[in-house]
Each structure stands twice: as structure tokens, then as C-alpha cells.
Amino acid sequence: MAHKKIAVVTDSTACIPEEALGPLNIPWIPLWLLWGDERFRDGVDIDQPTFYTRLRAAKTFPTTSQPSSGEFLEFFKEAGKGANAVVGVFISSPLSGTVENAQAAAKQMPDLELRIVDSLSTSMGLGFAALAAARAAAAGVPLDGVVAAAESVRDRAEVLFAVGTLEYLHRGGRIGGAKRLLGTALNIKPLLHLEHGRIEPLAQVRTRRKAIEHMLDIAEERLQGRRMAEVAVLDVDCVKEGDALAEQVRRRFTVDTVFRTPVSPVIGAHAGPGTVGICFYPS
Numbered sequence: 001m002a003h004k005k006i007a008v009v010t011d012s013t014a015c016i017p018e019e020a021l022g023p024l025n026i027p028w029i030p031l032w033l034l035w036g037d038e039r040f041r042d043g044v045d046i047d048q049p050t051f052y053t054r055l056r057a058a059k060t061f062p063t064t065s066q067p068s069s070g071e072f073l074e075f076f077k078e079a080g081k082g083a084n085a086v087v088g089v090f091i092s093s094p095l096s097g098t099v100e101n102a103q104a105a106a107k108q109m110p111d112l113e114l115r116i117v118d119s120l121s122t123s124m125g126l127g128f129a130a131l132a133a134a135r136a137a138a139a140g141v142p143l144d145g146v147v148a149a150a151e152s153v154r155d156r157a158e159v160l161f162a163v164g165t166l167e168y169l170h171r172g173g174r175i176g177g178a179k180r181l182l183g184t185a186l187n188i189k190p191l192l193h194l195e196h197g198r199i200e201p202l203a204q205v206r207t208r209r210k211a212i213e214h215m216l217d218i219a220e221e222r223l224q225g226r227r228m229a230e231v232a233v234l235d236v237d238c239v240k241e242g243d244a245l246a247e248q249v250r251r252r253f254t255v256d257t258v259f260r261t262p263v264s265p266v267i268g269a270h271a272g273p274g275t276v277g278i279c280f281y282p283s
Contacts, residue, residue: 004084006137012042052237072105085113092197120197124232124279164274231280232259
């Protein structure tokens with residue numbers, strides 16, 4: 001009996017680098033960036049250099065929005081062509097209404113077997129879960145196993161990051177429990193993480209260098225002696241700092257590959273320029 005063909009899809013905030021994808025095909029649906037009267041599809045209508053140049057000089061801040069259920073209907077129809085089932089792995093539901101709209105669309109498509117996974121993450125925390133599902137599907141794993149592969153990585157993934165300022169998270173309403181850090185001294189550098197899909201504070205450190213060191217110490221603690229199965233370093237418009245962090249990760253954790261990725265403009269609008277972070281999960 002032939003294997004079912006299972007398509008795995010995600011959204012634009014995953015920002016999976018080409019070298020991580022390899023031969024896999026993971027279609028993605030763009031979220032929306034709203035700037036005054038202008039609307040941009042994330043990763044489609046505005047490139048990252050243009051976005052960050054404009055963001056640094058902007059007097060009005062952009063807002064973001066999830067794809068509509070109607071957009072998901074068209075996206076799933078296209079993804080489902082030639083497939084027996086579709087698995088969608090999307091940005092954390094506490095951060096976005098993307099999962100909710102995907103589920104609403106799925107209910108309107110009874111003829112297509114659709115499974116929606118809430119990654120409880122974003123950037124490569126989401127990307128690694130989508131990659132795990134796509135690898136399982138490519139290996140001929142049944143539908144339940146493809147979903148389980150995504151959930152297994154989701155449940156182990158860690159996303160730690162240091163922001164240049166809390167201003168962007170605060171304006172975008174995504175600050176979560178980190179709001180208690182607002183109003184602290186300007187020389188305090190906040191270290192944050194994703195916990196149960198929400199942005200929460202980890203520590204307040206006095207210098208950027210110490211924030212990075214502390215982030216790596218926390219990563220080591222959470223590994224509990226295990227190796228990193230995969231790791232990515234992200235940056236928001238600070239490539240050199242991201243590259244330096246990637247080299248530190250490579251040396252400290254003796255990993256051969258550290259994926260480097262920017263974040264999509266939708267995530268950059270909330271995290272703000274100067275953010276660096278690591279996404280990983282243990283083997």
C-alpha cells in the first residue's frame with residue numbers, strides 16, 4: 001500500500017534558512033504588517049533591509065495581523081493539491097490569532113485531512129518543529145507520527161533572547177510578564193524567553209556582554225548535560241553581533257552547524273532592532 005503524501009506548511013515568522021530546509025518544501029503563509037494606511041505581506045512585499053531602515057526612522061510604529069480564515073482556505077487548497085493530508089505548524093497562539101484562523105479554515109474543508117499544531121513559539125522555535133514534521137513526512141511516517149514529530153520538538157524547544165529595548169514589545173502588546181521590567185534603569189539589559197508560548201522575563205543584566213554570557217549559561221543549564229540536536233542564532237538588524245554569538249555557541253556547545261537567520265519583519269516589529277537570540281532543542 002502506497003504511503004499517504006503529507007504536506008507540511010507553516011507561516012512567515014518561521015523564517016527557516018535555506019540550508020536548514022535542504023531538499024524539503026515547506027510552503028508558508030504570510031502574516032500582515034500594517035503601517036499607517038499601508039499593508040505589507042510579511043516576507044513578500046517588503047524586504048528586511050528596507051523594513052529596518054524605515055523602522056529606525058519611523059515616528060509611527062507598525063502593527064501586525066494574522067492571515068484571515070479566507071486566506072487560509074486558499075492557502076490550504078493550494079498546499080493540499082496532490083497531497084492526502086496537510087499538517088500546519090504555526091506561530092504561538094498566545095502571540096497571534098494565526099492558529100485560531102487556521103483552525104476556522106480547516107473546519108470549512110471537510111474533504112481535506114488537516115491537522116493544526118500550535119508551536120507555542122516563533123522564529124526557529126517554530127521552524128524546527130515544522131522541519132521535524134516535514135522530515136517525518138518525507139520519510140513516509142503516518143499522519144499521527146508527523147504531528148507527533150512536530151509536537152516532540154515543540155515540547156523540547158527553547159527560545160532565549162536579549163532585546164536592545166523593551167519599547168517595541170511594549171508598543172506591540174506582546175510583552176507578557178516582562179511588563180514588570182518596564183521603568184527599570186536604562187542601563188539594564190533584559191533577557192527574555194518564550195514560556196508556554198508567551199514572552200516572559202528571565203533576568204536583568206547590566207551590560208550587553210553579560211546578557212549574552214548569561215543567555216549561554218541558561219542554555220547550558222537547560223540542556224542538563226545533553227547535546228543540542230539543532231540550534232539557530234537569530235538577529236534583528238544586527239548581523240555582526242549575531243555572527244559573533246553563533247561562533248560562541250559553536251565553540252561552547254561543540255556543534256558543527258549553527259543555523260543563522262534573521263527574523264521576519266512581523267517579528268522584528270515586536271522585538272525591535274538590536275535583538276539577538278538562540279533557538280535550540282536537546283537531543
